[in-house]
Amino acid sequence: MAVPSQPRAPLTRLRPDTWYSKIALHKVPSTYLLGAFFVSYLILGIAWLEGSPPWLAFGLALVPWGIIMFVEIEWTYKHYGWLALFFLMAFVQTIHYSEHCIEMVQYHLFHNPLKESLAIFSKLNVEGVHFGGDSFLTIGTFLLLTKFPRNPWLWVAAPFQLAHQAEHNFLFFNYAFEGAPAGAPGILGKGGVGWGGLGLVRTDLHWVYNTLYTIPFVLALLWQLRRTFDEALEEAFPDVPQAELLRASQHLATFRYGPGETVLSPGDDADRLYIITEGMALVSTHDADGNEIEVATLHRGQYFGEIALLVPDAQHTKTIRAKTDLQVLAMDEETFRHLTSVSQITQDELSSVARERMAPPDVPPATAPG
Amino acid sequence: MLGLFVLATSITGDKSVIDAPFNYSHHQRVTGLIFDALIVLALITWGAIVAYRNFGPPGKGQSTPSD
Numbered sequence: 001m002a003v004p005s006q007p008r009a010p011l012t013r014l015r016p017d018t019w020y021s022k023i024a025l026h027k028v029p030s031t032y033l034l035g036a037f038f039v040s041y042l043i044l045g046i047a048w049l050e051g052s053p054p055w056l057a058f059g060l061a062l063v064p065w066g067i068i069m070f071v072e073i074e075w076t077y078k079h080y081g082w083l084a085l086f087f088l089m090a091f092v093q094t095i096h097y098s099e100h101c102i103e104m105v106q107y108h109l110f111h112n113p114l115k116e117s118l119a120i121f122s123k124l125n126v127e128g129v130h131f132g133g134d135s136f137l138t139i140g141t142f143l144l145l146t147k148f149p150r151n152p153w154l155w156v157a158a159p160f161q162l163a164h165q166a167e168h169n170f171l172f173f174n175y176a177f178e179g180a181p182a183g184a185p186g187i188l189g190k191g192g193v194g195w196g197g198l199g200l201v202r203t204d205l206h207w208v209y210n211t212l213y214t215i216p217f218v219l220a221l222l223w224q225l226r227r228t229f230d231e232a233l234e235e236a237f238p239d240v241p242q243a244e245l246l247r248a249s250q251h252l253a254t255f256r257y258g259p260g261e262t263v264l265s266p267g268d269d270a271d272r273l274y275i276i277t278e279g280m281a282l283v284s285t286h287d288a289d290g291n292e293i294e295v296a297t298l299h300r301g302q303y304f305g306e307i308a309l310l311v312p313d314a315q316h317t318k319t320i321r322a323k324t325d326l327q328v329l330a331m332d333e334e335t336f337r338h339l340t341s342v343s344q345i346t347q348d349e350l351s352s353v354a355r356e357r358m359a360p361p362d363v364p365p366a367t368a369p370g
Numbered sequence: 371m372l373g374l375f376v377l378a379t380s381i382t383g384d385k386s387v388i389d390a391p392f393n394y395s396h397h398q399r400v401t402g403l404i405f406d407a408l409i410v411l412a413l414i415t416w417g418a419i420v421a422y423r424n425f426g427p428p429g430k431g432q433s434t435p436s437d
Contacts, residue, residue, distance in 0.1 A: 113389060116382070118382055125380050125382055127381060142420075146416075162413055165409070166409075166410050169402075169405060169409050170402045173402050174401075178397065178398045178401060180392075182382075182387070183381040183387050183389075184387055184394070185392060191393070202388055
């Protein structure tokens, strides 16, 4: 076992991830954003020179952003589960609500006639698209309610979305199956079937519906961001209560390593537990002749560094390297002690894993050393 | 194809009544509201079940839900 001749400086205090780091780019390199901006402006420029309709120009300009969003949502689903649906709905609603706001500007500020207040994606301004889009948001909202029932803002948003959905159910059914004309007032639009409506023209009414839904939806997303943690944490500690995992997650810091990079070396001071959230790590040691031997590969949901936290004055005895792109959550000693104190099963399991990993080298460890 | 064509007619197109008075027929009102009621009732039931399961009286062995 190699022991450094000079004692290493104490590890700096962890800087926990912020709640809003969850909405940062995780998979797509940030430089791609510049590329997306460039491509989008290029498309808009060419479309303007060619005299293309705005819906086509903006539709094509959105393509790079759609791809980035798709990749990020896929990553989010792997790490934060149903938060991915929140993000997808936020993306859809951003475009949807923007359209309604542009219509309001065209109608009220530019004084365009209602028929010419078309926003950008005028080709999609049809009953079927409105019904389909709102049905997606409604079902999504109720799915989120089912998954996150303690989120108060979802309960505020749901009735407004339900009212909006009721309006589109009526409009769509009559338009598609009963021969009603396009652009009819619906239930609460001016002249609608609900006691003559609220006196608002359809454009205004649907902007109000969207505003009343979007505000609590955004608050619901912010609320949930503060209460969501990487699912790998739960995989690592399945017996710790969710509330404790959430508390612990607020003290964790993310670290990323490229393939071949060393995370821990023998003799390193140890005051952290590392939980793998993405990628694989190689654990290696040296035989009597000094040759490096790989003893284990660790995957998502597995941890290392626990021996040094469980055994007083212990130091790391093995080398841990990233086998692929590796992402880990680092947990400080205080949080580790708290987690083990709230779950005896977890404490026993960690001790058991540590014992296995501390087994003599001639006995192959069942999992991996820490 | 016909359905797609019908659904793809703009609500601000030539035949739109977005800026003109329009009265639904009695038949359109009744059938539209029945269709609406079925969907809205289903969604309200969904919400009620979620609320009951999470905020209703605790069942035997039911644990407190968490996010």
